[in-house]
Amino acid sequence: MPEPVQEKSTKTTCPYCGVGCGVIARVGNDGSVSITGDPEHPANFGRLCSKGSALAETLDLDGRLLYPEIGGRRAGWDEALDLVAERFSQSIAEHGPDSVAFYVSGQLLTEDYYIANKLMKGFIGSGNIDTNSRLCMSSSVAGHRRAFGSDTVPGTYEDLELADLVVLTGSNLAWCHPVLYQRLASAKASRPEMKVVVIDPRRTMTSDIADMHLAIAPDGDTALFNGLLSHLVTSGAIDQNYISAHTRGFPEAFAAASALDLPALTRATGLTLAELGDFYRLFETTEKVVTCYSQGVNQSASGTDKVNAILNCHLATGRIGRPGMGPFSLTGQPNAMGGREVGGLANMLAAHMDLEKQHHRDLVQRFWNAPGLATKPGLKAVDMFRAVADGRIKALWIMATNPVVSMPDADAVEAAIKACPFVVVSDVLRETDTARHAHVTLPSLGWGEKSGTVTNSERRISRQRAFLVAPGEARADWWQLAEVGRRMGFAEAFGHTSPAEVFAEHAALSGFENDGRRDFDISAHAAIDEAGYDDLPPFQWPQPKGTAPEERRFFAEGGFYHPDRRANFIAVEAVKARPANDAFPFTLNTGRVRDHWHTMTRTGKSARLSSHLAEPFVEIHPRDAQKLGIADADLVTIESPYGLVVVRALITERQAEGNLFVPMHWNNQFAAKGRVDALVPPVTDPFSGQPASKNVAVRATRFAAKTYGFAVSAQKPEVFDAPYWAAAKAEGGWRMELAFRGDGPDWIDWCRQVFSIAADIEPIGYTDRTSGELRLAFFDEDRLLAALFLSTRPVAVARNWAVSQLGASHANLSRRFAVTAGRPGADKPDPGATVCSCFSVGVNQIAAAIRDGCHNVETIGEKLSAGTNCGSCRAEIRGIIHACLAAAAE
Structure with a gap:
């Protein structure tokens, strides 16, 4: 009798979006892993989204980087770390500390982030550490700091459930923060009088629960909220007592907000007078309002001003820091907030201190006993890679991120990395678009293997706990950084032996000479030991020394973090959006899809997550498609002055005319021309340095393919030459979409090469010269190895059924020939997409x-x-x- 499976349970935190859901990982004695939501975690109360539910499907070791490598050859840790320390030290000695840089990630744990920031700013002495959080949340940081004097999110998730009006602007909550969407939808179902307004150029799935959808023009947000502020003043809806007691700068902000009359507002926002009036009156007459905003606001050349336009409306009404009221920045990554807490951005210091302020630099330098703290902000992400390109940065360490896919002007970023004299990449995967250009690759621990903390969008710090054995020689990122610090001569400062020690130091710094002068304070945990760290429950900051954890909101009674403890109203002007032009007449918006995450290095491993949307696509309005001669499922070339992509047409009225949407996930590992950030110009917000990824001038044309194809394969396809291809993990193997401009090769030989099929296995199939269709299927006894379907038009194949044949038994010839038909018989209905x-x-x-x-x-x-x-x-x-x-x- 087989031994019963015994399970060990570990409470940890999901590694995807900034919601920060608690999960329970159960590992059986057979090594199997199952994932469920943690019903006791206050972020999700047991709920999980599709990505979180599929976490166990992404934990295999396929493609893992398991050992340090130098120049592609296996090396030992000592050799690799010695080389990193030597090359960084050499560059610093010859060219100064600003000749080196770290580019880090919201995928890192707070402890990793802390050591990276300490090493670069405190001991190398440069501000050149920035993070991919620059690409998603830095405009929110800049707006908070301008208004509040600190990067403080005032509210909590509970406010979304307590509000009578929730405004979602620049946020596809249903797909990007699904568990928060579920909490909101549940609250609205129980209180139907609750109102939800969605402000988005697209009618996204979030609009399903909206009482009002405002299809705003790209970059019309500042004008919209300036108009709201002006309306609130003229309608008498402002809180004059709050303004007088706790703020400054209101007259200037109101004057700027009043610059546009109603006709000008309709032009700037693309909304009708009726739509503006309905929204403004709803906000005016509803006391309990939460305004949630995310990438659609932040990823703009005027993102910081958009944030401040929103904050101005809440400050003017005093609707902040009270239950069901306030502005709410929804962070994109699992630890974007934790990175901000330790100074992961190039212009910040640890514990929410400012690199620009001398007394903050002095404080941190004394705490760290640092030899030469950075004296000026470092280079922000876009400028950092420009400096790599022009040779100012000669040694670059990239950690847990894939900038060749995610940075704007991605082709130029790739060229810069490729030309850099010394590049280190710490990652979990051996083959990424970025790692292939590294001189040294260092194997990092993945989710389930590493231990530390993350902070979610409501300031809640949670533990990520290890429940898997580290594979190969993979090591924690904080350990890699500390080892390099020791080898560079800073052994005393980097003697940490565990993440608990790093967290304790981080907590101690947060309370050092604080006394309530700074928002971030978790000094209650400064003396935490290993046992306390292992058992640490989720808690919200602040939690100063000697206090118990509590749910906390900020600013209901003022207490801002400018020297006079007042908030600043910021006078912002509605700038004209960068218009499309005759050469590039469409406006491109980029973003996420429901089931994939960032550049797919994790979710691309899951067949289930790839089944919803298996290839890159463009949403295009039917009238635009008709003008361009594009039919549904055609391929489309989209070009900007910086690059091009080839994607599948998805014709839908959800998209506004003149606008296109392409998701940002696909990379060169999964598609031939799917890296949409190659189209995005390196245009940034002047205050935050955040790139503008939501308003890109492009043109679109039909991709003229002579032959279209679809294939399934038991083996991962080898690299092959096709002008269009997209591959996705499928149950039992892989699925592929293909297109060719010419007649194509000898298809049997092509299949043998691409799908690794032995020469003695002959295909079955047929060719129809009249229709141009070709069908081939290769079997090893009763097992399907691969099938290829070709046509002169997008291939009409029941794709999910074809995929299912990889796991079916084909014991007789009739079943094998049925595969080449590309669809099931009447007795086995096709489930469809x-x-x-x-x-x-x-x-x-x-x-x-x-x-x-x-x-x-x-x-x-x-x-x-x-x-x-x-x-x-x-x-x-x-x-x-x-x-x-x-x-x-x-």
């Missing part, structure tokens, strides 16, 4: 349930389970129901 990733439910199954009488999301869930786990697909299911019922009524 995946809608619910959690339960692998397809659109055809949902349509069949609707025909059987399931006419709402709840009954669909009862019949198929779709939408009953993470809930991220509920809006899409509702859309299918409406479409089917409307078609039936015609």
Whole structure:
């Protein structure tokens, strides 16, 4: 009798978005891992999104970097770290401390971030450490600091449930922060009088719960909220007592906000007078208002001004720091907030102190006993890679991020890294678009293997705990940094032996000479030991020494962090958005999809997460598509002056005319031309340095392919030459979309090469010269190895069914020939494109349930389970129901 599986449970934190959900990882004695939500964690109370639910599917060692490498050859840790220390020290000696740089990531734990910041700013003596959080949240940081005197998020997640009006601007909450969306949707269901306003150029899935969707023009946010401030003043809705007691600069802010009259506001926002009036009156007459904003606000050349325009409205009404009221910045990454707390940005110091302030520099230098603290801000991300390109930076260490995919002007960034004299990459994967250009690659611990803390969007610090054994020679990022610090001559400052010691030092610095003068203070944990650290429950900061943890909001009674303890109103002007032009007439917006994360180095491992959207795409309005001669499922070339991508057309009225949307996840590991940030110019906000990724002038043309293809394969396809390809993990193997401009090669030989098929295995199939179709299938006895489907038009194949044949038995010839048909027989219905990733439910199954009488999301869930786990697909299911019922009524 087999031994029963014994499970060990570990409470940890999800490594994806800034919601910071608690999860429970269970590991069986057979090595199997299962993931569930932690019902006791105050961020999610047991809920998980599709990505969190699939975490166990991303933990394999396929593609892992397991040993240090120098120039592509395996090396020992001592040799690799000695070389890193030597080359950085040599560059500093010959060219000064600003000749080296760290580019780090919101994927790092706070302890990793802390050591990186301490080494660069405190002991190397340069400010040249920046983070990919610069690309998502730095405008929020700059806006907070200008208004509040500190990077303080005033509210908590509970405020979204307590509010009577929630404004979501620049936030596709349903797909980017799904668990918060679930909390909001649940609150609205229990209190139908609650109102939700979505402000977004696209009608995203978040609009499913919206009482009002404002399809704002790109970069129209400052004008919209300036107009709101002016309306609040003229309607008498401001809180004059709060303004007088706790703020300054109101007259100047009001004067700037009043610069646009209503006709000018309609032009700047793209909204009608009626839409503006309805929104302004709703905000005016509702006391309990929360305004949530994310990348759609931050990723702009005027992102900081947009943030301050929002903050001005809440300061003017005193709707801040009280239950159900306040502005709320939704962070994108799991530890973007933790990185901000330790000074991960080039213009900040640890513990929310300012690199520009002499007394803060003195304080940190004394605490660290640092020999020469940086005296000026370092280079922000875009400027950092410019400095790599022009030779000012000669040694670069990239940690836990993939800038060749995620940075604007990505092709130029790749060229800069490739030409840099010395590049170190710390990562979990051996092959990424960035790692292939490294001189030294260092194997880092992945999620489930590393131990430390992260901070979510509501200032809640949670533990990530290890529940897996470190593979190969992988080591923690903080350890790698500390070892290099020791080798550079700073052994006393980097003698940490565990993440608990690093966290204790971080906590001690937060309380050092603080006495309430700074917002960030967790000195209650300055003496934490290993046992206390292991058991540390989630808690919100601040928690000063001698205090118990508590739920805390900021600024209801003032107490800001400028020297006079007042908030600043910031006078902001609505600038004209960079217009599209005759050469590049479309406005491109970039962003995320529901089931993938960043550059897919983790979610790309999951067949389930790849089943919803398996290739890069462009959303385009039907009238724009018609003008360009683009049909649904055609391929589209999108170009800017900086680069181009080739993506699949998704024609939809969710997209506004003249605007396009392309997701940011695809990279050269998964698609031929899918890196959309190659199109984005290196234009940044003047205050935050954050790139403008939401308003890019582009042109679009139909990609003229002579042959289209779809393939499934049991083996990962080898690199092959096709002008368009996109590969995705599938159950039992891989799936691929293909396109060729010419007649193509000998397809049997091509299949043998790409799918690693032995020469003695002959295919079955057929060619139809009239239609231009070709079908080939290769079998090893009853197992399908690969199948290729070609056509002169986008291939009509039941894709999910074709994928399922990789795991089916094909014991007789008739079953094998059925594969080449590309669709199931009448006795085995095709599930259709995946809608619910959690339960692998397809659109055809949902349509069949609707025909059987399931006419709402709840009954669909009862019949198929779709939408009953993470809930991220509920809006899409509702859309299918409406479409089917409307078609039936015609």
